[in-house]
Amino acid sequence: MTTLSTSLPGGSRTLGDLRVTRFGYGAMQLAGPGVMGPPADRDGALAVLREAVALGITHLDTSGAYGPHVTNELIRAALHPYPGSLHVVTKVGATRDGDGGWPVARKPADVRRQVHDDLGTLGLEALDLVYLRMGDATGPRPESLAEPFQTLAELQQQGLVRHLGVSNATPDQVAEARSIAPVVAVQNMYNLAHRHDDALVDDLAADGIAYVPFFPLGGFTPLQSAALSTVAARRGATPMSVALAWLLQRSPNVLLIPGTSSVAHLRENVVGAGLRLATEDVAALDRIGR
Numbered sequence: 518m519t520t521l522s523t524s525l526p527g528g529s530r531t532l533g534d535l536r537v538t539r540f541g542y543g544a545m546q547l548a549g550p551g552v553m554g555p556p557a558d559r560d561g562a563l564a565v566l567r568e569a570v571a572l573g574i575t576h577l578d579t580s581g582a583y584g585p586h587v588t589n590e591l592i593r594a595a596l597h598p599y600p601g602s603l604h605v606v607t608k609v610g611a612t613r614d615g616d617g618g619w620p621v622a623r624k625p626a627d628v629r630r631q632v633h634d635d636l637g638t639l640g641l642e643a644l645d646l647v648y649l650r651m652g653d654a655t656g657p658r659p660e661s662l663a664e665p666f667q668t669l670a671e672l673q674q675q676g677l678v679r680h681l682g683v684s685n686a687t688p689d690q691v692a693e694a695r696s697i698a699p700v701v702a703v704q705n706m707y708n709l710a711h712r713h714d715d716a717l718v719d720d721l722a723a724d725g726i727a728y729v730p731f732f733p734l735g736g737f738t739p740l741q742s743a744a745l746s747t748v749a750a751r752r753g754a755t756p757m758s759v760a761l762a763w764l765l766q767r768s769p770n771v772l773l774i775p776g777t778s779s780v781a782h783l784r785e786n787v788v789g790a791g792l793r794l795a796t797e798d799v800a801a802l803d804r805i806g807r
């Protein structure tokens with residue numbers, strides 16, 4: 518497999534001592550329906566992952582909870598041995614039950630087991646970045662993350678994890694985590710229409726910490742808004758392109774991990790995210806979520 522040195526929209530930035538493209542890829546949508554089991558089109562899923570790397574993407578987001586283990590295994594099948602520039606990042610804190618639910622799994626033994634599972638399924642000796650995912654499927658919840666985050670910090674000290682992050686977390690939990698060990702990235706739900714984290718994005722930017730919005734395109738419910746459609750029509754672009762371009766322009770610490778199970782959509786998103794939005798476009802888009 519060749520890695521093309523294309524210039525992706527947004528360029529690159531650091532995640533701790535790693536350098537990643539700001540345009541990354543989120544693998545969750547590659548698992549089967551409801552993020553359970555294998556995909557209907559395994560070859561198609563492998564092709565998406567190979568195309569991401571061929572396009573120059575160096576940041577892949579996954580989790581042992583996807584499938585479970587399905588997206589990790591697809592990433593390994595498509596890309597191992599990994600190019601040195603590629604950084605595969607994972608999340609711990611939830612597992613899966615037989616009904617497709619996402620039960621919390623944040624006891625120290627759960628955290629250790631999930632890190633070791635990710636190392637095994639991805640075929641790695643150390644994970645570049647692991648997020649502790651807090652809250653539940655309904656969103657963040659106010660609770661201490663000290664015990665599970667301390668466990669992740671111990672795994673980092675043992676050399677099994679290079680960098681730490683938090684996900685689905687409140688600003689207080691981000692602060693609590695940072696009091697325990699350095700945090701290089703926060704991954705929370707954020708997009709044009711969901712802007713609860715506006716202040717957090719700016720605070721993290723000031724401290725050089727990456728902000729990685731999940732559901733950048735709306736996730737299971739694609740973003741829809743008259744203002745978004747108007748801006749897209751004015752620029753001759755798709756609403757998806759506008760949503761991604763807006764995120765890249767929102768703040769230099771924002772890293773994109775849009776998901777897709779389609780090579781065509783992946784290519785479309787890479788091109789679309791490079792759209793330059795005018796001040797009037799940004800003003801119209803800002804009115805959607807504020």
Ligand SMILES: NC(=O)c1ccc[n+]([C@@H]2O[C@H](COP(=O)([O-])OP(=O)(O)OC[C@H]3O[C@@H](n4cnc5c(N)ncnc54)[C@H](OP(=O)(O)O)[C@@H]3O)[C@@H](O)[C@H]2O)c1
Pocket residue numbers: 542543544545546578579608650684685704705730731732733734735736737739757774775776777778779782783785786
């Ligand atoms: N930390 C957490 O708790 C958490 C939670 C959720 C997700 N995540 C991460 O965030 C990543 C991104 O979230 P996501 O993938 O769920 O949602 P997303 O990126 O907001 O949206 C993905 C959806 O958009 C569609 N799509 C993508 N490009 C398109 C295009 N050009 N035209 C039309 N439709 C398009 C995809 O369908 P097609 O497959 O048909 O393209 C898919 O249904 C995930 O992959 C995962 O790694 C993290």
